[in-house]
Amino acid sequence: MAGSGSPCGACKFLRRKCVRGCIFAPYFCHEQGASHFSAIHKVFGASNVSKLLAHLPLSDRCEAAVTISYEAQARLQDPIYGCVSHIFALQQQVVNLQAQLAFLKDQAAQSLSMALL
């Protein structure tokens, strides 16, 4: 934690002094270690992430840090599509579910019309 002696995970990775008020400290703890931040630095760059967090209200920064970390991890695992591969997979799942739903609705309508005959 900033000011308590141990640098936060980000400053540990960046090998810099973790000052009081460090923008990363609340979201990248010392215990998570440097490896957690390395993906973020490699994909976005610590400076860009620092600026992005600084432009957000304090109450929104935790969520932003989580989603940035997720995007960074996904881009390292899949350098071509990153987390967009997850979007493609979900879009396909939606299409499949909609097709199943349309089929069942059609069947139900047919059963009803037969019952009414």
Next chain:
Amino acid sequence: MAGSGSPCGACKFLRRKCVRGCIFAPYFCHEQGASHFSAIHKVFGASNVSKLLAHLPLSDRCEAAVTISYEAQARLQDPIYGCVSHIFALQQQVVNLQAQLAFLKDQAAQSLSMALL
């Protein structure tokens, strides 16, 4: 285009000479202009994107440039969630569709058991 006099969209934005073999030129044309690349530079940094593209086979770079561009635009539009908001929305849509599907299947099973009585 690199070498033809006009810099590519990335080099135009970065105000640098667009050399033959420029890594960005095939994916960020002059006509798209500098604004298209500015989101990428702001979110990821030109240097990080250059390294990422350089590590991919030529055949995969176009898809990577498209998904990186998409992620960058999404992060500027929604600095807290970026394109992860799209993932959350799709996950919710999947949950809703699965619930509708389960309801219809249950109804169909009930209709069948009543018809068999």
